Amino acid sequence: MHRESASVVIVGSGMGGGSLAWGLAQRGIDVLVVERGGFLPREPQNWSPEAVFVQRRYKPSDMWLDDDEREFAPGVHYVVGGNTKVYGSSLPRLRVADFEQTQYPSGTSSAWPFAYADLEPYYQAIEELFNVHGTTGEDPSEPWRSAPYPYPALEHEPYVAETMRRLRAQGLHPSSTAMGIDLRPGGSCIRCSTCDGFPCRLGAKSDAETCALEPARATGHVRILTEAKVERIVADRSVVTAIEGTLHGEPFSIDAGAFVISAGAANSAALLLKSANDHHPAGLGNSTGLVGRNYMVHSNTHIAAVDPRRTNDVVFQKTMAINDFYRDLGDGIPGGTIQLIGKVQGSMMKTHATKVPLTVLNQMAKRSLECLVMSEDLPSPHNRVTVDSRGRIHVSWRRTNYDRHELLLARAKKILRSAGYVGIFEQRFDIALNSHMCGTAVAGLDPTTSVLDPWCRSHEIANLFVVDSSFFPSSGAQNPALTIGAQALRVAAEVDWAAAA
Numbered sequence: 001m002h003r004e005s006a007s008v009v010i011v012g013s014g015m016g017g018g019s020l021a022w023g024l025a026q027r028g029i030d031v032l033v034v035e036r037g038g039f040l041p042r043e044p045q046n047w048s049p050e051a052v053f054v055q056r057r058y059k060p061s062d063m064w065l066d067d068d069e070r071e072f073a074p075g076v077h078y079v080v081g082g083n084t085k086v087y088g089s090s091l092p093r094l095r096v097a098d099f100e101q102t103q104y105p106s107g108t109s110s111a112w113p114f115a116y117a118d119l120e121p122y123y124q125a126i127e128e129l130f131n132v133h134g135t136t137g138e139d140p141s142e143p144w145r146s147a148p149y150p151y152p153a154l155e156h157e158p159y160v161a162e163t164m165r166r167l168r169a170q171g172l173h174p175s176s177t178a179m180g181i182d183l184r185p186g187g188s189c190i191r192c193s194t195c196d197g198f199p200c201r202l203g204a205k206s207d208a209e210t211c212a213l214e215p216a217r218a219t220g221h222v223r224i225l226t227e228a229k230v231e232r233i234v235a236d237r238s239v240v241t242a243i244e245g246t247l248h249g250e251p252f253s254i255d256a257g258a259f260v261i262s263a264g265a266a267n268s269a270a271l272l273l274k275s276a277n278d279h280h281p282a283g284l285g286n287s288t289g290l291v292g293r294n295y296m297v298h299s300n301t302h303i304a305a306v307d308p309r310r311t312n313d314v315v316f317q318k319t320m321a322i323n324d325f326y327r328d329l330g331d332g333i334p335g336g337t338i339q340l341i342g343k344v345q346g347s348m349m350k351t352h353a354t355k356v357p358l359t360v361l362n363q364m365a366k367r368s369l370e371c372l373v374m375s376e377d378l379p380s381p382h383n384r385v386t387v388d389s390r391g392r393i394h395v396s397w398r399r400t401n402y403d404r405h406e407l408l409l410a411r412a413k414k415i416l417r418s419a420g421y422v423g424i425f426e427q428r429f430d431i432a433l434n435s436h437m438c439g440t441a442v443a444g445l446d447p448t449t450s451v452l453d454p455w456c457r458s459h460e461i462a463n464l465f466v467v468d469s470s471f472f473p474s475s476g477a478q479n480p481a482l483t484i485g486a487q488a489l490r491v492a493a494e495v496d497w498a499a500a501a
């Protein structure tokens with residue numbers, strides 16, 4: 001049996017775990033990060049659409065099950081840095097109203113147990129850490145900020161600039177996307193076409209390994225155990241005493257003062273549920289039965305908009321977003337965001353349009369602009385993660401608030417048509433495209449309606465924290481990673497005190 005101990009153990013090295021490790025390192029705490037995956041190698045395949053999207057080189061073999069017991073390959077990456085190793089680095093803040101309750105025609109988006117103002121200093125800190133580039137004054141939905149973006153917004157390439165001109169002519173306010181890439185003076189980013197969805201071969205993407213975990217390890221306070229899958233959290237009535245799992249196939253046990261689960265929304269919930277014992281028969285911190293419930297993703301649709309008269313020669317496309325409809329789709333009710341994504345290549349389209357010849361897709365990709373249309377998924381107790389007796393993850397999920405998504409999608413198509421795009425193709429995200437998942441251990445003030453307190457500590461177990469997207473009481477309609485990181489920095493002091501108690 002491999003044994004270790006530390007002041008704080010963090011399970012998972014993704015956005016939540018990596019950022020927290022950095023926050024604790026600044027406080028001089030002895031931290032051990034336990035990560036089921038290894039380091040993602042820098043290799044030529046990092047930038048190969050064939051290797052990344054067709055052969056799924058960096059995806060695990062994990063299969064989860066839906067309501068009908070059908071297997072699906074989830075949107076997860078078990079490597080140091082977690083999903084951020086391949087993410088699109090779009091790092092916007094949530095908006096002020098996202099922290100408040102919002103009534104939609106078909107349901108309610110829950111209030112958070114703290115306000116935007118409470119998180120704002122940590123947004124600033126995480127933007128510094130992740131080298132976020134952006135600008136203010138363009139986006140009608142942007143929240144207030146106490147300081148400018150650390151770095152100026154990315155320049156739009158001529159094709160995107162022309163599209164923005166066409167959108168502005170319609171009275172819209174296209175704005176720069178807040179991006180985490182290393183375009184600082186002397187930075188290593190080369191603005192290539194293989195960023196969104198690909199690992200960065202140059203280490204120029206602001207992922208959690210590069211920007212948080214490596215600087216944390218450099219302090220000497222943070223260690224990492226890789227290829228170490230945590231299977232069980234061992235707890236008595238009021239405290240966690242150890243985590244157990246397998247390291248390169250051998251059993252391990254680690255004790256610590258405080259235990260932080262940062263395994264991503266589904267795996268964190270699964271771990272709490274799998275760790276049921278006599279004191280906690282429904283799973284750890286789960287006397288309410290809420291662990292695993294309120295699973296949210298986002299209502300997302302990819303659009304490829306084709307203007308046959310214009311060749312899209314853009315290399316780095318992901319520089320613009322449209323947030324005019326974020327809080328009001330013209331009827332006083334929020335719609336969501338429309339964002340450019342990384343330039344899609346024909347071979348990437350082929351993974352979905354399997355029957356269309358690659359030559360046709362390549363021609364189409366030369367004339368298309370790709371966007372993500374994203375609206376809010378609402379918390380519902382029926383949408384949930386459970387674990388079966390074989391330890392397999394099951395996800396029950398029905399779309400929520402989809403009427404708003406349909407309206408936003410229709411609006412997105414309308415403005416794109418007015419901008420000259422005659423052919424618009426869509427790919428609606430299904431249960432497997434769940435990379436923005438959140439909400440499976442919601443934070444709140446009331447222990448009868450939430451799993452965690454506002455600092456991500458279990459209401460029931462004093463030295464147990466869940467610091468990843470699980471804590472989100474509602475999903476908002478902006479990309480989640482910056483908010484996960486900001487909250488991780490916010491809770492670091494609380495974790496430190498719990499470890500010392």
Ligand SMILES: Cc1cc2nc3c(=O)[nH]c(=O)nc-3n(C[C@H](O)[C@H](O)[C@H](O)COP(=O)(O)OP(=O)(O)OC[C@H]3O[C@@H](n4cnc5c(N)ncnc54)[C@H](O)[C@@H]3O)c2cc1C
Binds near residue numbers: 077
């Ligand atoms: C293709 C893609 C593009 C994306 N683009 C964006 C974007 O542009 N902007 C944005 O904000 N978000 C984006 N996201 C989503 C973003 O990456 C996630 O929201 C974020 O990484 C979630 O952080 P987390 O800490 O909850 O989980 P993760 O970052 O996934 O980290 C979880 C970690 O826990 C580890 N782990 C899991 N189970 C165990 C276990 N039992 N034992 C030990 N370790 C374990 C995993 O290996 C992983 O390293 C994207 C995601 C994908 C896949």
